[in-house]
Amino acid sequence: MRKRQIARLKSCVEYLCSLDPPRNCWNFESLSKCRTYIAQELEGMKYGYELQLWKARGNEYANIITRYGDPSKPKLIVGTHYEVYGNMPGADDNASGVAGLLEILRILKSSKQELDYCIEVVFYCLEEPPFFGTDDMGSYIHAKSLVDSGNEIKGMVCLDMIGYFSDEVDSQNFPTQELSQRYPSTANFIVAVGIKAHETFLNHFYEGMLPKAEIDIQKIAFNDSDGLAGLSDQRNYWNFNIPALMINNTAFLRNANYHQETDLPETLDYKKMAAVVNSVARAIQTL
Numbered sequence: 001m002r003k004r005q006i007a008r009l010k011s012c013v014e015y016l017c018s019l020d021p022p023r024n025c026w027n028f029e030s031l032s033k034c035r036t037y038i039a040q041e042l043e044g045m046k047y048g049y050e051l052q053l054w055k056a057r058g059n060e061y062a063n064i065i066t067r068y069g070d071p072s073k074p075k076l077i078v079g080t081h082y083e084v085y086g087n088m089p090g091a092d093d094n095a096s097g098v099a100g101l102l103e104i105l106r107i108l109k110s111s112k113q114e115l116d117y118c119i120e121v122v123f124y125c126l127e128e129p130p131f132f133g134t135d136d137m138g139s140y141i142h143a144k145s146l147v148d149s150g151n152e153i154k155g156m157v158c159l160d161m162i163g164y165f166s167d168e169v170d171s172q173n174f175p176t177q178e179l180s181q182r183y184p185s186t187a188n189f190i191v192a193v194g195i196k197a198h199e200t201f202l203n204h205f206y207e208g209m210l211p212k213a214e215i216d217i218q219k220i221a222f223n224d225s226d227g228l229a230g231l232s233d234q235r236n237y238w239n240f241n242i243p244a245l246m247i248n249n250t251a252f253l254r255n256a257n258y259h260q261e262t263d264l265p266e267t268l269d270y271k272k273m274a275a276v277v278n279s280v281a282r283a284i285q286t287l
Helices: 002-018 028-044 091-111 138-148 177-182 196-209 234-238 270-285
Strands: 050-056 059-068 075-081 118-124 153-159 189-195 216-222 244-248
Touching: 002 028, 002 091, 002 270, 028 059, 028 091, 050 138, 059 091, 059 138, 075 091, 075 138, 091 118, 091 153, 091 270, 118 138, 138 153, 138 234, 153 196, 153 234, 153 270, 189 196, 189 234, 189 270, 196 216, 196 244, 196 270, 234 244
Parallel strands: 075 118, 075 153, 153 244, 189 216
Antiparallel strands: 050 059, 059 118, 189 244
C-alpha cells in the first residue's frame, strides 16, 4: 500500500510539473489540462465534482469542488491551490498539495467511514501573485460563497508545500532567534500553522495528526494573520471568522527552490510526503 501511495504522489507531481507552458494564471491551456487531470482523478475514485467559476481581470477561472459525506451536514473544508507562480514547475509549490489532497480523497473513499460532518474539498486557482491578497483569490471566492449561503463550517485546512524535507543538520532556517530555539534545526518535520484567534481548532487538528504519525509534527499559533501566518489560502477563511490552519513545510525558510525553476519533482521526499498525507487524513476523520 505505501509503495503504491508513494508512486501515485510522485506521478501526480511529475505530470503537473510537465505541463508546458507552466500552469500559471496566464497560461489558460495548461490550467485547463491541470483541471482535466484533477477531474479525471476524481472520476476514477467515483467522486462527483463541480466548477466554481469567476472572472478576474476579464478572464475566467475555476475552483474544483468535491465532497465526501452528506452535504447537508456541517462542513470541514480542505483545500489546496493548483496553479504556479510565474514560469516555475512548482513541484513543492504546489503540486505537492494537489497530489496530497487527491490521496486524502482516496483514503476517505476506501475507509467508507460515516462522519457527522461533510468534508468539502476544493482545488483553488489564483493563490499566487499577482492575485495573492486580493478578493480574486479562489479561496476568497469559495469562503465568501460559504458565508453567503449560510453554511455551518467546522473549519478549514489548507495544504501548501508538503513535499520538501532534509535530514541534514541545520537545514532549517528561522525568521527569529526565538523560533529557532523552539523548533528543530533539521528540516524533516511538518508544521500545522494557525493563529491565536482560532487556536482551539489548531490544537484539535494537531492532536488528530499525532497518533501513528511517521513524521515529526510541529504546530505554531501566530498572534495574527499578518506575515508568515497568512501566506496561503487559509487567510481568506480567517477574513470571514472561520477557523483555519495550514499544513506546510515552512516554504522558503527551508526550500531554496521556492518560486524558482529548480522546484522540480526530483527534489521532493515522497516517503515523508506520504507520512504527512496519512496524518492529515487521520485528523480529518477524527475531528
